[in-house]
Amino acid sequence: MKPVTEPRWLDERQARAWRGYRRMRALLDLQITRDLAADSGLSDADYDVLSNLSEVSPHRLRLTELAATMLWSKSRLSHHLTRMQQRGLVDREECPGDARGSMIVLTEAGLRAIEEAAPHHVESVRRNMIDLLTEEEIAALDTLSHRVVAHLSGEG
Amino acid sequence: MKPVTEPRWLDERQARAWRGYRRMRALLDLQITRDLAADSGLSDADYDVLSNLSEVSPHRLRLTELAATMLWSKSRLSHHLTRMQQRGLVDREECPGDARGSMIVLTEAGLRAIEEAAPHHVESVRRNMIDLLTEEEIAALDTLSHRVVAHLSGEG
DNA sequence: ACTCCTTTGTTGACATGTCACCAACATAGC
């Protein structure tokens, strides 16, 4: 009276693809983190924060907005920003029109950091992933990932 | 005298693919972690450890071996095993033939845990990823990921 | 204005991962 339904195990190719994805994910992460640290002294998290801030017009965002964009919890972001603020990469400003709010601002040093880091980072991404793929594979990855993202964003 | 070479930025499709991959990675992780915790009370890390142990013949591995398979540092694994050991999922035994060594053994409870977790986990993997992809996309992901893994394993 | 509910960002306690270092041991070459 236990087995609800026989589980639909993955077939060989699916299993290979899944394991490959997981392993690529792990190794790629390690390598890109290493490169980033060596080239720029930034962590992945630092780079993400700086990158998102530098991509908006007056280099500033509400904490909540930034957290939503990055798929981070507000708590995690707040903690991390405290550390980045101590290093002078970002700053907190009062939010006009909402006294609770906190505006996260890219500092001069932060801007310089991301501008110096970006070229190296792109090189790393190319070297370790993008340049290893064919046009078709890039297209497939594009389509496939956006479909999965849509699924995961849409429902729970 | 600054710019070494003009960085080879990603073109539009490459950038879309890269961002999509990153976002899929983040969301998929969150979802699978949530499902795993809800269905089995295990973390990703727990599942990985148990899964690797259950896949070898006498359900036991040297710590170093296990760490290498999982791409974890020995330190991380040692810490995590201490916690899992306190929960009764694994055990440490002396290693015959190498007095330094530590054999990591799957306990009865650990075996039961992974056996109960596996079907739910596969369902989650299917629902959130595999079943969303076409045959061709799975094939592409398989090929592509193994090429990247080979690159990252081969050299630094 | 007042109540009720939500949102915002922060904090502290705790879980987890990283790093540098260490003691115990194995192994090779002498």
Place this chain on the structure above:
DNA sequence: GCTATGTTGGTGACATGTCAACAAAGGAGT
């Protein structure tokens, strides 16, 4: 046997992430 060197697993200090609780505002309905 003995020494030099590398390996194994563990440890503590610290960096980072998670979670629940919180104070301070905002905002809707009346």
